[in-house]
Amino acid sequence: MDEFRSIDRSGSNAEKYTLREKLFHTEAVIPMWVADMDLATPECVIHALQKRLLHPVVGYEIMSERAFMSQIHWMREHHSFDIKREWLSYSPSVVASIGCAIRALSEVGDEVIVMDPVYPPFYSMVKENNRQLLLHSLKQDREGRYHFDIDLLRSQITPKTKLLLLCSPHNPIGRVWSRDELLTLGALCLEHGIRIISDEIHSDIVYIPHIHTPIAALSDKLLANTITLIGPGKTFNMAGFSISSVCIADEKVRKLYEDEAHRVHFGDGAALSHVAFETAYTEGGEWHKKLLAHLTANTQMIEKWISENPMIGWRAPEATYLAWLDCRALGLGDRELREFFVHKAGLGLSPGLSFGKEGSGFMRLNFAVPTTVLEEALEKLSGALRG
Secondary structure (H helix, E strand, C coil), X not given: CHHHCCCCCCCCXXXXXXXXXXXXXXXXXXXXXXXXXXXXXXXHHHHHHHHHCCXXXXXXXXXXXXXXXXHHHHHHHHHCCCCCHHHEEEECCHHHHHHHHHHHHCCCCCEEEEEECCCCHHHHHHHHCCCEEEEEXXXXXXXXXXXXXXXXXXXXXXXXXXXXXXXXXXCCCCCCCCHHHHHHHHHHHHHHCCEEEEECCCCCCECCCCCCCCHHHCCHHHHHHEEEEECCCCCCCCHHHCCEEEEECCHHHHHHHHHHHHHCCCCXXXXXXXXXXXXXHHHCHHHHHHHHHHHHHHHHHHHHHHHHCCCCECCCCCECCEEEEECHHHCCCHHHHHHHHHHHCCEECEEHHHHCHHHCCEEEEECCCCHHHHHHHHHHHHHHHHC
């Protein structure tokens, strides 16, 4: 597909490329770590930005009602989630929203449930805001599929447990939580008065036959108990615009959150980000369909490679463009495993241990790349394994 041709980002200030020397001590790696795509942002977004720049003034602007409504329509169409305009507010990032929500809805020393393994800022946002981590280890079944252990989680909860950070769909394991799983988890939180902060930034990258269900859409009680974090960054490869949104239906909770957002001065974002946000949700539907087809083909390529290289295992992701590679059969320690991928295979991946202790022995590979790049990466890994 022409939309997903190979693009040279090495001359840009792309984090994934610029930090190779710092992180891997060499630039001789294919960087497949940071969760943005090595694929072009939709042309409709680029064209809208070019049109906006014909106006000679780029000053302070606020998010337009059209921008918020474009996201509301997208969420209704793609996730059957009916959002009211007043529930939404701007945020520069999901991580910033998590920190803001933690401060708004808990006190210093309170406990926040974080499920291990998970996206590293979940841990840091809790600790850096002087709250206590309550770690809940996700359990793998015989097929390698991860689940909540509700009985264990129930036993871990204390009177100081105030919040649960939910990653849905889950990064790095690629799970799409089922309605039943979310209802059971939600009921436990409601029973114990635990607010849910749900990071749903990967909700548009979901593979057939799986369906993402926003936990807030499951019942009126869960709607009132949940802060939902959404945005176009992952869907349309727009992380560089630093724009997302926060959905809070409960008026009292929304007031607490917005007061904290004002204290840290989130503001209203940048003029070009507003244009990109609205255009992506309004005009990006066909591009999104093509993206899912491309990513599905990439997962099939990895699946075939895994069948031929059984020393590395995986369970094909139900969502995200992240492969959670089980490398435990190689018999390497985590440091040795990282060195193997960097110096033997020439690949810059995210070490599993960075996602928590349950990630030991795993590596996360970002496969949102052109087909030719993935082919090269798998060939290099094959050579390293033979060596």
